[in-house]
Amino acid sequence: MDVQIDYFTITRKQIDKLLGASKARDFIMKKSIFSITVGANDFLNNYLLPVLSVGARISQSPDAFVDDMISHFRAQLTRLYKLDARKFVIGNVGPIGCIPYQKTINQLNEDECVDLANKLAIQYNGRLKDMLAELNDNLPGATFVLANVYDLVMELIKNYDKY
Structure with a gap:
């Protein structure tokens, strides 16, 4: 996502040139x-x-991996x-x-899911x-809304026959 933000930075400058800095800021x-x-x-x-992840899992706990992801994402959102x-x-x-990929490589049945992967999610x-609540409190004028993809998709998986 860092590269995408770099691209947005370029686009942001182009919008400034087109609209003027004040109108561009207001528009965005x-x-x-x-x-x-x-x-x-x-x-x-x-x-x-x-194979590749075995070393990562040995050298970094799930907590540390998630902490790194959240820290990096916080920096990216702050940059935006x-x-x-x-x-x-x-x-x-x-x-x-x-x-399907996770179920296949872990040789699971159709109605099973990989526990570790879902626990990490x-x-x-x-x-x-928690991080989005923190950003809502600390970044004036910003609104961060969480879309709960996990629960939505799990509902579809568990109750597919309703849909």
Whole structure:
């Protein structure tokens, strides 16, 4: 996401040139919504990746990995705030232990999910919720709304026949 924010920085400067700095700032602050969902790939392609992740899991506890993710995400959101972003919708991590890839590599049945992956998602989601509340309190004029992807997707998985 750091590279995407770099691109937004460039775009932000272009908007300044088009509208003027004051109008650009007003436009971004009042009429823009930043929708962001991150985290799943950090777990799937790093911490939970077979073979490569074994060393990471040995050298870093789940708590430390989640702490690093939250710390980095906080810095990214603060950076966007400094670029005049004020309205955010942040999706939490869904039940990544229930995706076909995780079920296949862990040789699970159709109705089973990978416990470790879902526990990591739940742990991250709790920390994310706390962090967004903290940012709402500490960044004047900002609104961070949490989109509960985890519960929505779990509802669909558990009660698919209703839908």
